[in-house]
Amino acid sequence: MLADEIARHARKKGAELVGFTSSREALRCLRAPWARSAVVLGLSIRHPLLATGVRYPSWEEPRQFIDVIMDAIALSVEEFLRGRGYRAMAVGASNRSVDLRNLVISSGLGVEGRNRLILTPEFGPRVRFSAVATDAVISAPPRRVENLCGSCRICRDACPSGALNGEFDISACESYNRKLERGSGLLVKKCTLCTDVCPVGRRWE
Ligand code: SF4
Ligand code: SF4
Structure with missing residues (x-):
């Protein structure tokens, strides 16, 4: 196949x-x-x-x-x-x-x-x-992943800009990141807290 x-x-x-x-x-x-x-x-x-x-x-x-x-x-x-x-x-x-x-x-x-x-x-x-x-027609058994968050709110509580309170507030996230970059002088300095704190898939750490 x-x-x-x-x-x-x-x-x-x-x-x-x-x-x-x-x-x-x-x-x-x-x-x-x-x-x-x-x-x-x-x-x-x-x-x-x-x-x-x-x-x-x-x-x-x-x-x-x-x-x-x-x-x-x-x-x-x-x-x-x-x-x-x-x-x-x-x-x-x-x-x-x-x-x-x-x-x-x-x-x-x-x-x-x-x-x-x-x-x-x-x-x-x-x-x-x-x-x-x-352009190949590829058939494969479907894989399905259900909601992985459940009742977890860890990223929302950790977010320093409040961007994850309710609907995602992209402007709050972006403006916090701009502030971080200005503070560090590094263009790659980004907030990654919502990635860092997520407990899903941590079994390998
Ligand atoms: S990157 Fe930082 S500021 Fe933006 S949503 Fe994630 S935790 Fe919040
Ligand atoms: S920390 Fe991860 S599992 Fe928890 S709510 Fe946020 S995205 Fe979902």
């Missing part, structure tokens, strides 16, 4: 999560009208390559590091599909102009959490995604 072969290849290249979707609506974000399916790839931010003893000030630095690895894995899956005669196009994690959220949810790899981030049962929000659009 093509799905199994792709998953085997992606895992061999380092992907920890592999999902598939053929939802037309979800595929739209890839801007590839010819695509009939997408392969969705995930890698946790606790990748062993990060275990070098370096202490990062926040998740932002390891996130950028993981994005580069995800780009390489997506390109490898693109190449794999092309080798099978299919059209394929990788959309790497570092391509910030494409929002992969709907694609990830549709593939069943994760759901949106109260912190507005995609949560996976395996790694909580500490995971990055990339995708590969293809």
